[in-house]
Amino acid sequence: MAEKGIRIRGLKKRYGSGDTAVDALKKVDMTVTPGEVVGLIGPSGSGKSTLLKCLGAVIEPTGGQMVLGDHIIYDDGWKVKDLRALRRDRIGFVFQAPYLIPFLDVTDNVALPAMLAGSPNSDARKRAMDLLQALDVGHRAKAMPTQLSGGEQQRVSIARGLVNRPPVILADEPTAPLDSERAMAVIRILNNMAQKFETAIIVVTHDEKIIPTFKRIYHIRDGVTYEEKGKGRAFE
Amino acid sequence: MISLAGRDILHTWGKFIFTGFGLGLLIGVTLIMAGVYRGMVDDAKVLMDNSGADLWVVQKDTLGPYAESSSIYDDLWRGISIMTGVARAANVTYLTMQVRHGDRDVRAMVSGIAAGGPGLPGWPPYLVSGRQITRGHYEAVADIATGFRLGDSIQIRRNQFTVVGLTRRMVSSGGDPMIFIPLKDAQEAQFLKDSYAIRQQRRRTAENPAFNRPGVPGLLDAVIASQSVNPFVNAVLVQVENGHRPEDIAQQIRKWKRLTVYTRPQMERILIGKLIATSSKQIGMFLVILAVVSAAIVAFIIYTLTLGKIREIAVLKLIGTTNRTIAFMILQQAVALGGIGFVVGKIAATFSAPFFPKYVLLEPLDSVSGFIAVVLICIISSIIAIRAALKVDPAEAIGG
Structure with missing residues (x-):
């Protein structure tokens, strides 16, 4: 049974204090339901990365509320003791560059978060293999990251983000280094995976070519989010 | 859980082997230095044993x-x-x-x-x-x-x-x-003495009025005779x-x-405690310097290798790897490097020892002590790299 996506209410983040304080996030409201892929768009310095880091439990917000599924994870303070376990078990990450571990082969790169979560190696590898096949890179399972193309690396990175079946995936400009064709392929995969695993996916992007593919878009400007209904035409 | 350190070493085995080889030569020199000291002690004991004496009677x-x-x-x-x-x-x-x-x-x-x-x-x-x-x-x-x-x-x-x-x-x-x-x-x-020196000595004796007195005709011959034996x-x-x-x-x-008489334990103390004491201190100093240099090299190599993996470490932390796992990975790599170095050093020392002009005695116990020292040095040397890795913010994996 999938959890109920992610809900954010009035999230704030202030860096520094006194005269030098900077309000990176002033009021962020966002809801992403399971199986949905939403875009998060904004100019440089608008607070996109700060929001992603707050959502990823990497930095602590200074106010507001974050609910992941049925669990309040932040409400004017962390409500979860082990943030590392939270990231490992309930949040998946897909980065701008794939950042695969260069000394692990494709299978182990994908299986690693599952192994870290305590799954036996054989189970973790089986789940990794299933995901790799679902993402059409099963044939590269034994390859090292440097032997993959950019698109393949990004698909492996997506598989790694999904291996623990997290209710939320945070994708930080996942199509930036890819050409149009590969970028569209990655977005198609994210949509498919979101529906297949009922995962809520937030895609931070600048990429003009993929923006029309989102059904819903959150714009962020000066630390405040605005929702816009997207066209979502590519996958309708 | 897979061994991250082992996979990293296998992935960059060439770098590890070459670095371990260089470190191994340094460890080899350290083992040889210890062997030179042991050789000196053994030489001293051999001298005593071969003399077949229980007591040495001396001036x-x-x-x-x-x-x-x-x-x-x-x-x-x-x-x-x-x-x-x-x-x-x-x-x-x-x-x-x-x-x-x-x-x-x-x-x-x-x-x-x-x-x-x-x-x-x-x-x-x-x-x-x-x-x-x-x-x-x-x-x-x-x-x-x-x-x-x-x-x-x-x-x-x-x-x-x-x-x-x-x-x-x-x-x-x-x-x-x-x-x-x-x-x-x-x-x-x-x-x-040579013939010229003997003639010189005899002339000087003859010219000495104390030995060549007119009233004592046999004295000069007696003195000269005593000087020739x-x-x-x-x-x-x-x-x-x-x-x-x-x-x-x-x-x-x-x-x-x-007269002064020394027993075997006393003679052993003289030979080892006094005769080669300065040399052993000298070798001890070299051993300390070599240990410090080895530690510095291991620390530098492991630190450099760790800095080269900062992004990977950030990703590992972001996806939930514990600090303990990351520290253990670096520690394992440092110990593996020391292990490679020790094997290379031991082989180098064993094969080069016979070519040294002085006796080099490589004691198995010294090798065991050396291995323990290498492991300890590697563990201590990895601390700087571990500190650097633990300071890595998982947020570095996320852009911005």
Whole structure:
């Protein structure tokens, strides 16, 4: 049974204090339901990365509320003791560059978060293999990251983000280094995976070519989010 | 859970092997230094063991015959040999000198041994070829390390000696190979002057009015005659009869002969504690420096390798890897590097030891201690890299 996506209410983040304080996030409201892929768009310095880091439990917000599924994870303070376990078990990450571990082969790169979560190696590898096949890179399972193309690396990175079946995936400009064709392929995969695993996916992007593919878009400007209904035409 | 350190090492095995090889040569030098010290200690013990003595009788208040010069009359052994509890006593001389061998000089310790045959203190206890000295003059038994062969002729001062026997591991406390010659020849070699010097000495004696007095016609000849013989040896080596304590015999000799006597434990303390003390401190300093340099190299390499993986470490942290796992990964790599280095060092030391001019004794226990030291150094050296890795913010994996 999938959890109920992610809900954010009035999230704030202030860096520094006194005269030098900077309000990176002033009021962020966002809801992403399971199986949905939403875009998060904004100019440089608008607070996109700060929001992603707050959502990823990497930095602590200074106010507001974050609910992941049925669990309040932040409400004017962390409500979860082990943030590392939270990231490992309930949040998946897909980065701008794939950042695969260069000394692990494709299978182990994908299986690693599952192994870290305590799954036996054989189970973790089986789940990794299933995901790799679902993402059409099963044939590269034994390859090292440097032997993959950019698109393949990004698909492996997506598989790694999904291996623990997290209710939320945070994708930080996942199509930036890819050409149009590969970028569209990655977005198609994210949509498919979101529906297949009922995962809520937030895609931070600048990429003009993929923006029309989102059904819903959150714009962020000066630390405040605005929702816009997207066209979502590519996958309708 | 898979071994992250093992996978990283396999992935960059070339870098690890080459780095480990370089570190290994340094560890090899460290093991050799320890081996040189052990060799010096062994040389000192071999010298004592091969002398076959239980007691060393030397000039009063000296640390002779190895650590200081000692000179005693060559007839003292007679009185010592008849003392209760003394099995055998024999004179001995030691003279370190350059011995001519063909076109080259060989540094050797020439030992004069009293007539009497094998088993007498001071004689080489065994031969590897040839025979022991049987004639009273101009025969020699040489350690094989001198390079002499049977039948070779050795020039010691003005006299020629024929090598009649070869022995092995007969060395001075300084590691110089030994040459055994008859005692009378050795006494002559120690004090014999050349003809010009003898004429000079006789002229000076004759010109001295104290020795050349008109009223005492035989005095000058008597003085000159006394100057042409050498009645001294460096020590008397004593073997104690079974059932007697060497310390008791030593006490008797000290009491009645007014000489200094050392037992084996005392001589061992002199040879190891005094004679090679400075050298061992020197080697100890080198060992400390080499250990510090090794630690610095390991620390630098591991730190550099870790800095090269900062992004990967950030990703690992972001996806939930514990600090303990990351620290253990770096620690394993440091220990693996040390392990590779130790194996290379041990092999290098084992194969290069025979080529060193001095005896290098590689003790298994030193190797074990060395391995433990290498592991400890690697663990300590990895701390800087571990600190750097633990400071990595998982947020670095996310852009912005």
